[in-house]
Structure formats: C-alpha cells, structure tokens
Amino acid sequence: LELWKDIQQALEEDQFYLVFQPLYDLKSNHMISAEVLLRWEHPTRGFISPAKFVTFAEQSGLVSRLDNWVLNAAAKQIQQWIDQGIEPPHLAINLSGLTFMRSDWDSIISSITERYQFPLAMLELELTEGVLIESVDLLQKKIAAIRKTGLSISIDDFGTGYSSLSRIRSLDINKVKIDRAFIEDLDGSTGDKKVVEAIIQMAQGLGFSVVAEGVETAEQLSILRNLNCDIVQGFLLSKPLMASQLERLMDNQN
Ligand code: G
Ligand code: G
Ligand code: MN
Ligand code: NA
Numbered sequence: 703l704e705l706w707k708d709i710q711q712a713l714e715e716d717q718f719y720l721v722f723q724p725l726y727d728l729k730s731n732h733m734i735s736a737e738v739l740l741r742w743e744h745p746t747r748g749f750i751s752p753a754k755f756v757t758f759a760e761q762s763g764l765v766s767r768l769d770n771w772v773l774n775a776a777a778k779q780i781q782q783w784i785d786q787g788i789e790p791p792h793l794a795i796n797l798s799g800l801t802f803m804r805s806d807w808d809s810i811i812s813s814i815t816e817r818y819q820f821p822l823a824m825l826e827l828e829l830t831e832g833v834l835i836e837s838v839d840l841l842q843k844k845i846a847a848i849r850k851t852g853l854s855i856s857i858d859d860f861g862t863g864y865s866s867l868s869r870i871r872s873l874d875i876n877k878v879k880i881d882r883a884f885i886e887d888l889d890g891s892t893g894d895k896k897v898v899e900a901i902i903q904m905a906q907g908l909g910f911s912v913v914a915e916g917v918e919t920a921e922q923l924s925i926l927r928n929l930n931c932d933i934v935q936g937f938l939l940s941k942p943l944m945a946s947q948l949e950r951l952m953d954n955q956n
Contacts, residue, residue: 705755705758705762706758706762706764708744709755709758709759709764709768710764712742712744713767713768713771717742717743717744717745718740718741718742718768718771718772718775719741719743719775720738720739720740720741720772720775720776720779720945721738721739721741721942721943721944722736722737722738722739722793722942722943722944722945722948723736723737723739723935723940723941723942723943724736724791724935724939724940724943724948724951725737725794725913725933725934725935726933726934726935726939727932727933728926728927728931728932728933728934729932732955733791733951733952733955734791734792734933735791735792735793735794735826736791736792736793736794736943736948737793737794737796737828737935737942738772738776738793738794738795738796739752739796739942740752740756740768740772740796742755756768756798759798760798760800765798765800765801766798766800766801766804766805768798769795769796769797769798769801769805770801770805770810772795772796773795773810773814773825774813774814776793776795776825777814777817777818777820777825778818779793779945780793780818780820780824780825781817781818781819781820783949784819784820788949788952788953789952790824790952791948791952792823792824792825792826792854793824793825793826794825794826794827794828794856795825795826795827795828796828796830796858797827797828797829798830799829799830799832799833802827802829802833802844803833803836803840803844807844807847807848807851808847811848811851811853821852822851822852822853823852823853823854825853825854826853826854826855826856826876826877827848827853827854827855827856828855828856828857828858828879829855829856829857829858829875830857830858830859831857831858831859831860831861831862831863832863834857834863834866834869834870838869838872838873841873842872842873842874845873845874845875846874849874854875854876854877855874855875855876855877856875856876856877856878856879856913857870857875857877857878857879858879859879859881860878860879860880860881860901861880861881861883861884861897861901862881862883867901867904867905867908870908870910871908875910876910876911877910877911877912877913877933878901878905878910878911878912878913879912879913879914879915879935880898880901880902880912880913880914880915881915881916882915882916882936883916884897884898884901885898885914885915885916885917885918885922885926885936886916886918888921888922888925888926889919889921889922889925895925895929898914898926898929898931899929902929902930902931906930906932911932911933912931912932912933913931913932913933913934913935914926914931914933914934914935914936915935915936916935916936916937917934917935917936917937917938917939918936918937918938919938920938922936922938923938923939
C-alpha cells in the first residue's frame with residue numbers, strides 16, 4: 703500500500719526518469735535504436751529497481767499508467783532531439799502485457815500524434831513472451847491495430863517461456879529479442895549455441911530481425927557475428943545511458 707502511494711506521488715512529482723541502452727546493427731556497426739528503461743530515484747529510499755516496482759504496479763493495477771508515462775516521456779524525448787537538430791535513434795519501450803492487452807491504443811496513439819510531429823515508426827514496443835498465452839486471433843487483432851499506426855513490435859525475452867516460433871509465426875511483428883540467459887552461456891558447453899543458432903535461422907526465415915540481448919564478452923559478440931545475428935545489445939557495447947550521454951554517442955556516429 704505504501705508503494706502504491708509512492709508510485710502515484712512519483713508520477714506526480716517526476717521522480718521517474720528514462721535511461722537508454724543502444725542497440726547496434728552488426729552489418730553497419732551503427733547504433734540503430736535504443737531501449738528505454740525506467741528508473742526511479744525515491745526521495746528517501748533511493749534507487750528502486752523496476753524489477754520490483756513494475757511487478758508491484760502490475761499486481762496493483764498501476765502499470766498502465768506507468769507504461770503510458772514512459773511512452774509519453776519517450777515521445778517527448780524524440781521530439782526534443784528533433785527540435786535540437788539531432789537525428790534520434792528509434793526508441794523501444796517495454797510494455798507490460800497488461801498494458802498491451804487492455805489499453806485503448808487508438809486513444810494512446812492519437813494523444814501522441816496530436817502532440818508530436820515525428821513519424822510513429824520511430825517508436826517500438828517490446829512485448830514480453832507472457833502475452834503469447836493469449837489467443838492468436840486476439841494477438842493478431844491487437845498487433846494489427848498497433849502496426850497500422852507505424853509502430854513496430856518486438857518480442858522480448860524470447861526463448862524463456864511461452865514464446866515459441868510457431869506462436870509468433872502468424873504475428874505481424876518485427877523483431878525477436880533472444881533472452882540474455884541464452885547469450886550468457888553462448889561461449890560455454892551447454893548447447894546454448896545450438897539453441898541460439900536455431901532461433902536465429904528460424905526467426906530470420908520467418909522474416910523477423912534477431913536481437914541478442916545481454917552481450918557481455920567479445921567472445922559472445924564474435925559467435926553472434928558468425929551466427930549471422932542482426933542486432934546486439936549488452937554491457938559490452940553500452941550500459942543504459944542518460945539522454946545527454948546518448949546524445950554524445952549520436953554526435954560521434956555522424
Ligand atoms: O532496466 P532493468 O534491467 O533494471 O529492468 C528490469 C526489468 O524491468 C526488465 O524486465 C525490464 O524489461 C523492466 N522494465 C524496465 N523499464 C520498464 C518500463 O518502462 N516498463 C515496463 N513494463 N517494464 C520495464
Ligand atoms: O527484460 P528486459 O530485456 O527488458 O531487461 C532489460 C534489462 O537488462 C535492463 O535492466 C538492462 O539493464 C539489463 N541488461 C542490459 N544489458 C545487459 C547485460 O549485458 N548484462 C546484464 N546482466 N543485464 C543487462
Ligand atoms: Mn526489454
Ligand atoms: Na529481455
């Protein structure tokens with residue numbers, strides 16, 4: 703209950719902020735997008751991990767307000783970069799499955815297009831595999847409504863649970879993000895290399911781009927290159943950055 707009040711207050715008092723973790727295209731070696739990650743600096747309790755408050759927000763019905771705040775803050779940041787003459791990367795937002803399933807996307811999206819002028823293709827939504835337990839029919843409808851506005855969609859944490867390629871085959875999504883648990887042991891002897899290789903080949907065969915998350919070593923990166931992975935993300939390439947740090951990266955790239 704205390705956390706509930708704290709989250710409400712944090713939303714009102716702007717205690718939340720965003721950090722951005724770059725994703726790199728392995729062909730061009732360019733940053734092509736950044737994942738938006740929510741951060742909370744509580745005035746007395748200090749830093750609280752999203753793993754903790756997002757779970758709480760999901761259980762207490764607050765998560766859609768939170769996700770909406772993030773989506774709007776990300777849109778605002780893109781517009782701000784454009785206004786500064788910076789060519790911004792696409793931004794990917796993590797959505798709770800609850801937000802994805804329950805939200806009125808028409809009204810969320812029109813509230814963004816009323817306020818901002820950039821093409822909505824600059825925004826991506828990351829859906830966790832959890833949403834894949836919904837019926838394919840329902841998923842197709844929801845995803846189609848979002849895709850027709852220009853936003854793209856990734857399946858996050860792929861490979862851990864319900865997310866099987868047969869379930870996403872008929873969905874109009876753009877990217878599959880292989881969960882970092884598989885990347886962790888890529889250079890070990892556990893057979894994860896075979897799994898990652900199979901996911902990459904099948905996902906690409908179905909027309910999806912493949913992202914490897916949690917890349918921490920040069921060895922992992924080199925294996926992913928050899929496996930023809932499309933995009934990489936992880937501490938080896940960059941930790942999540944403040945907006946100003948990301949701007950410096952964009953300057954250096956151009
Ligand atoms: O950034 P970090 O590793 O601390 O994130 C921990 C978890 O919280 C991850 O699963 C991540 O997807 C999730 N998360 C981070 N930011 C958001 C957000 O804005 N909305 C939602 N729903 N989840 C988030
Ligand atoms: O569930 P999701 O993939 O959205 O989780 C994103 C979280 O993963 C972020 O909180 C981010 O800080 C974390 N993360 C990003 N790169 C790495 C990495 O290379 N190693 C580890 N351990 N965590 C990472
Ligand atoms: Mn994610
Ligand atoms: Na993930």
